[in-house]
Amino acid sequence: MKQATTTLLTCLIWLSIPFFSFANSSAPETERSKEIWLQHRLKVKSVSFQENKKITVWTKDGKKFKGKFAIENDSAIRVENQTIQVSDITHLRVPRRSTQIIGAILSIPGAFLTGLGLALLGNYSSNQTNLEGLFSLLFGIMLLLVGGIPLIIGVPLMFLGRKFNFLTKWDMSIKEVNPVQKT
Numbered sequence: 001m002k003q004a005t006t007t008l009l010t011c012l013i014w015l016s017i018p019f020f021s022f023a024n025s026s027a028p029e030t031e032r033s034k035e036i037w038l039q040h041r042l043k044v045k046s047v048s049f050q051e052n053k054k055i056t057v058w059t060k061d062g063k064k065f066k067g068k069f070a071i072e073n074d075s076a077i078r079v080e081n082q083t084i085q086v087s088d089i090t091h092l093r094v095p096r097r098s099t100q101i102i103g104a105i106l107s108i109p110g111a112f113l114t115g116l117g118l119a120l121l122g123n124y125s126s127n128q129t130n131l132e133g134l135f136s137l138l139f140g141i142m143l144l145l146v147g148g149i150p151l152i153i154g155v156p157l158m159f160l161g162r163k164f165n166f167l168t169k170w171d172m173s174i175k176e177v178n179p180v181q182k183t
Helices: 002-019 097-126 131-159
Strands: 029-031 034-040 046-050 054-059 064-073 076-079 082-085 089-095 161-165 170-176 180-182
Touching: 034 064, 054 076, 064 082, 089 097, 097 131, 161 170
Parallel strands: none
Antiparallel strands: 029 180, 034 046, 034 170, 054 064, 054 089, 064 076, 076 082, 089 161
């Protein structure tokens, strides 16, 4: 009993170490951070994105880069370990959180209903002669249709994003934002 208690306490101590911070408790430092700033040419509209956001970038030479971005300096960003000049970017796509959530809300029940429909069709293949097989066939087809529609709509919604065109509508710059408390 004593050994089990000692082992349990030792495990709890080892598991709790990451939750305690042994860092220097001096005054917090301030760190300047930068973000991408997009300004619409015709409307009074602006959008900004902070670093480490997943983006897709198209350049003037037709290359496409996809991944989290980091700001190198006032005229360049880094995506996929490639430095891209702001002046070379023609399009930028940023995923929208709302469409990702709506896509997941549609896809999960759609996948469940589609799977249930497939299971009922599998039951029909083993009971083709009796009435149970007929109900399995009818309900299986109905569930495939009812579940397939939200699944087909929901999956692409999870990957859509807002696309910004720098050739015609938007201007891109990198700006410094207010200091952030670093602890």
